[in-house]
Amino acid sequence: MQRMFMRRVGLALLLMLAATALTFWLVTAAPGNVAALIAERAAGAGADGEMIAKIADDLGLNDPLPLRYARWLGDALTGDFGISLRTGKPMAEEFGERIPMTLALLTGGGVLALVLSLAMGIAGAASNGGGIDRVLHGMALVGASTPNFFVAAMLVIVFSVWLGWVPTFGVSGLTSWLLPWITIALFPASVLARVVRVNLQDTMSRPFATTGFAKGLTRGAVLLREALPNIAIPYMTTFGAQFTLMIIGAIVVERVFGLNGVGAFFIEAIRFRDFIGMQATLTLFVVFFVSINLIVDLLAMLADPRLRRPRKA
Amino acid sequence: MKNWPWAILAPAFIFVLIGIFSPWLMTHDPAAQDYAALLEGPGWAHWLGTDYLGRDMFSRIIGGARTSLVAMVFVLVAALAIGVVIGSFAGYVGGKTELVLISVIDIALALPSLVIALALMGVFSGANFDWMSDYWKMIVALTMAWWANYARMSRAVVVAELQQPYIEAARVMGASHIWIFTRHILPHVLGLVVVYASADAGALVLAIATLSFLGLGVAPPTPEWGQMLVDGMSYIEENAALVIIPGLALTAVVVSFNLLGEAFALQKVPRAVRGRLLSRKKAARAAEEVARKVVEA
Numbered sequence: 001m002q003r004m005f006m007r008r009v010g011l012a013l014l015l016m017l018a019a020t021a022l023t024f025w026l027v028t029a030a031p032g033n034v035a036a037l038i039a040e041r042a043a044g045a046g047a048d049g050e051m052i053a054k055i056a057d058d059l060g061l062n063d064p065l066p067l068r069y070a071r072w073l074g075d076a077l078t079g080d081f082g083i084s085l086r087t088g089k090p091m092a093e094e095f096g097e098r099i100p101m102t103l104a105l106l107t108g109g110g111v112l113a114l115v116l117s118l119a120m121g122i123a124g125a126a127s128n129g130g131g132i133d134r135v136l137h138g139m140a141l142v143g144a145s146t147p148n149f150f151v152a153a154m155l156v157i158v159f160s161v162w163l164g165w166v167p168t169f170g171v172s173g174l175t176s177w178l179l180p181w182i183t184i185a186l187f188p189a190s191v192l193a194r195v196v197r198v199n200l201q202d203t204m205s206r207p208f209a210t211t212g213f214a215k216g217l218t219r220g221a222v223l224l225r226e227a228l229p230n231i232a233i234p235y236m237t238t239f240g241a242q243f244t245l246m247i248i249g250a251i252v253v254e255r256v257f258g259l260n261g262v263g264a265f266f267i268e269a270i271r272f273r274d275f276i277g278m279q280a281t282l283t284l285f286v287v288f289f290v291s292i293n294l295i296v297d298l299l300a301m302l303a304d305p306r307l308r309r310p311r312k313a
Numbered sequence: 314m315k316n317w318p319w320a321i322l323a324p325a326f327i328f329v330l331i332g333i334f335s336p337w338l339m340t341h342d343p344a345a346q347d348y349a350a351l352l353e354g355p356g357w358a359h360w361l362g363t364d365y366l367g368r369d370m371f372s373r374i375i376g377g378a379r380t381s382l383v384a385m386v387f388v389l390v391a392a393l394a395i396g397v398v399i400g401s402f403a404g405y406v407g408g409k410t411e412l413v414l415i416s417v418i419d420i421a422l423a424l425p426s427l428v429i430a431l432a433l434m435g436v437f438s439g440a441n442f443d444w445m446s447d448y449w450k451m452i453v454a455l456t457m458a459w460w461a462n463y464a465r466m467s468r469a470v471v472v473a474e475l476q477q478p479y480i481e482a483a484r485v486m487g488a489s490h491i492w493i494f495t496r497h498i499l500p501h502v503l504g505l506v507v508v509y510a511s512a513d514a515g516a517l518v519l520a521i522a523t524l525s526f527l528g529l530g531v532a533p534p535t536p537e538w539g540q541m542l543v544d545g546m547s548y549i550e551e552n553a554a555l556v557i558i559p560g561l562a563l564t565a566v567v568v569s570f571n572l573l574g575e576a577f578a579l580q581k582v583p584r585a586v587r588g589r590l591l592s593r594k595k596a597a598r599a600a601e602e603v604a605r606k607v608v609e610a
Contacts, residue, residue: 018416019423026436145568147519149526149539150560153546157553248427248523255527256546267527270435278435282424289424 004308005298012294016286020076023282024069027275038085072279081280086272091280094265099284102261105250108177109184110243116189121196125204125223136193143190148249152183152256180257184249188242195238199231206230233300240296244289324569331375332382341369343376343536355554364544364555374562376536381566384452384531385517391456393510396463401502403464404471405494415468421461427520429458434529447532451524455517462513463506470502512574515567522563538563 038055056062063071075082081091120136127133159165159179166175203209204227212222251263262281269277301307331338346366353363362370403414421429433454436442442450474480474497483493522539524530531537538559545555 015419015423018420022420023432026432141571142564142568145515145571146564147522147526147539147560147567149523149542150556150564153542153549153556153560156546157549157556161549161553245425248425251428251431251527252523266431267529270431270438270529273435273438275435278432282428282432285424285428 004301008294008297008301012290016290017073019286019290020073020283021069023286024072024279025065027279027282028065028068076280076283081283082276084269084274084277084280086268086274086277091277094277095262095280095284098260098262098265101259102250102254102263104177105180105184105253105259105261106243106246108181109188109246109249112181112185113188113192113242113246114239116185117192117196120189120193121200122223122228124193124197125200125227126220128201133197137197140190140193140197143186144194146186148183148187149252149256151186152179152253155179155183156256180253180259183253183256184246187249188239188246191242192235192238195235196231199234200227203227203230233304236296236299236303240292244292247285247288324565325573328378328566328569329382331378333379335375335379338375339369339372341372343368343372344534345369362552362554364541364548370541370555370558373536373541374538374558377538377541377559377562378566380448380531380535380537381518381521384448384455384521385514387452388455388459388517388521389510389514391452392459393463393506395456395460396465397467397499397502397506399460400464400467400469401471401494401498404468405475405490405498411468414464418461418464418468421458422465426455426458426462427523430454430520430524431527431529433457434524447530448535451521451530455520455524459513459517463509466506466509467502470505471498474498474501508574512571515570515574518563518570519567 061068072082079092081095083090084094087094120140124133124136127136156179166179200223204223209222209226212226213219217225247263250261251267253259254261254264255267262284265277266281266285268274269281346368347363355362364370364373399414400418403411403418430451434450437445437450437454445453480493480497483497488496521530522537522542525537525539526543528540528543531540533540541559542556542563545552545559548555
């Protein structure tokens with residue numbers, strides 16, 4: 001058990017290392033030429049070849065790639081992700097300002113997705129093929145197919161422009177958080193609702209559910225007490241996957257609503273060829289993505305003894 | 314095929330038809346600006362109105378269908394081909410080669426595909442890549458972000474299929490590796506992967522639009538739905554239709570492709586995979602699940 005745990009953690013760390021090395025290689029291989037960009041910042045258009053060469057030399061940009069990666073990794077592990085080429089501020093500072101915003105988005109969206117999906121999935125299973133079930137199925141399908149930027153745009157049009165209930169831009173108070181949260185939660189909620197629905201239906205045809213009915217339990221009681229705990233593992237796995245995909249939702253939402261989060265920073269870094277900012281943000285994403293997957297795997301192992309057995313390849 | 318929801322698949326077919334015949338369907342040049350008719354509502358001259366540069370919305374929607382369709386087909390075919398080749402090779406050869414390739418696939422799956430595509434668009438913005446147009450940069454970036462899922466699935470199928478007795482029989486009969494692979498294994502791989510691709514088409518149309526929405530996809534004069542939507546965002550108070558029309562077009566196409574994938578899945582995919590074609594990761598896992606069961610049996 002403990003060995004399996006350690007193995008998973010070790011693999012996750014290895015994956016983080018490999019993924020950051022790959023992004024480092026890609027991003028530094030990008031021929032934006034960091035030295036030229038820095039020289040341009042410092043001296044405007046007057047940057048000449050000599051100056052660029054000196055900066056490249058000072059920063060060790062002429063060293064072999066593995067050495068540069070090792071140096072970058074050493075700095076990163078102590079929390080030093082370099083200085084953003086776009087804003088001129090240390091990345092650690094940028095992150096300090098922006099991570100809370102993105103985390104608030106992800107947490108609110110995640111909670112909303114959790115509540116919505118369970119409600120929709122259970123209601124669908126309770127109605128089992130009836131009108132409510134079909135309507136919810138349709139809603140889940142549309143929810144899983146509507147681009148999140150279109151959802152955001154429609155929410156703005158309806159609630160800001162037509163009804164004037166919430167401001168179109170920025171955040172002030174709880175109501176202005178609602179539109180971003182709904183936008184970000186709609187897609188995962190739809191996918192998860194179907195997971196709940198499909199798995200509940202599957203579980204309801206198992207022998208123990210029949211036993212429940214035979215004991216005289218109502219359909220609702222069987223559904224909630226016998227069937228629901230059994231969908232925990234597929235639900236958790238999908239929730240983890242969807243939660244990590246919410247990064248994309250955050251990128252879009254931060255742009256539409258003008259929020260200053262990590263996602264917005266990432267897009268700006270790409271547009272301005274801020275390769276240091278790009279590498280730092282990608283690293284953050286990798287760490288987030290891999291850790292969430294790891295947590296989900298470990299939780300699933302805790303919940304289901306069958307997953308603890310080492311399996312054959 | 315009898316129970317297929319044909320009616321609901323209509324948007325996908327219409328989308329493909331419009332994409333193919335778009336030059337004959339457009340009433341105006343989608344890039345032509347008419348300063349006498351800015352932000353007009355629907356009317357006889359411009360069926361769906363005009364945008365902030367006086368460009369005809371109807372023609373831009375039609376042109377956008379082609380932009381998305383062409384990019385989607387290129388990316389899907391390329392990603393599928395790369396994925397099947399790498400995945401099958403890994404599964405068939407086995408040993409250390411397989412281990413290395415699986416590691417590469419896992420690394421490629423360590424971030425959401427769209428984030429990888431975004432990062433690649435950033436990388437491609439460097440001067441060394443000026444020889445590629447923005448359109449091709451987007452296609453290459455998406456392909457590089459998209460192949461890993463196909464590779465993972467292909468490998469799972471190959472590994473499962475290799476355990477079947479008939480493969481051994483073929484080998485005993487003296488069949489070559491090439492023969493066994495192309496005649497016996499490849500059809501199984503393609504069967505599953507193509508089904509998955511049909512469900513994936515919707516996700517890809519979405520990704521293309523999202524890239525353009527974020528300003529990192531197709532460059533301005535080319536009509537594209539995501540870009541039309543973001544352009545329209547600045548004018549929602551004057552003419553909300555500029556946002557709603559491309560958004561609805563996009564949603565209809567994605568819903569339709571997702572239904573197509575679901576219909577395929579219910580018809581063809583083994584029971585274990587059925588109903589789980591909900592997320593890409595899940596689908597890949599399900600395929601491995603099938604593979605594992607076959608191995609154990």
